[in-house]
Amino acid sequence: TYIVAEPCIRCKFTDCVEVCPVDCFHEGPNFLVINAAVCIDCSLCVDECPAGAIFAEEDLPPEYEKYVALNEELSQVWPVISARVDAPADADEWMGVQEKFQYLQT
Ligand code: SF4
Ligand code: F3S
Numbered sequence: 001t002y003i004v005a006e007p008c009i010r011c012k013f014t015d016c017v018e019v020c021p022v023d024c025f026h027e028g029p030n031f032l033v034i035n036a037a038v039c040i041d042c043s044l045c046v047d048e049c050p051a052g053a054i055f056a057e058e059d060l061p062p063e064y065e066k067y068v069a070l071n072e073e074l075s076q077v078w079p080v081i082s083a084r085v086d087a088p089a090d091a092d093e094w095m096g097v098q099e100k101f102q103y104l105q106t
Helices: 015-019 044-048 066-074
Strands: 002-004 025-027 032-034 054-056
Touching: 002 032, 002 066, 015 044, 032 066, 044 054
Parallel strands: none
Antiparallel strands: 002 054, 025 032
16 A cells, blocks of 8 residues: 655645545645555556655655554545645645654644
């Protein structure tokens, strides 16, 4: 499966949603997650994300390991998002910022 990791937090550009053929993204206040049970591993979303937040699980950098469980857990409670929405007004300022886990809103 594919995993949305920390670079998405507070960026949430949602370009990924537009290309996903199976609507497996789920939306929280400032982060998206992928439902592994629905993802068909097409990889289309990876290059769409301006923040570089999406990884194949086997390529996930070690520092993002906890995002595997977060994608699994939060995709069970957050609603499906199937169309692009406006990014946060300050999304560009959060691109490339490290240590964003503290800002994750659930
Ligand atoms: Fe959707 Fe494909 Fe990305 Fe999985 S890999 S989340 S199916 S776009
Ligand atoms: Fe997040 Fe990138 Fe999608 S910032 S919402 S994973 S396009």
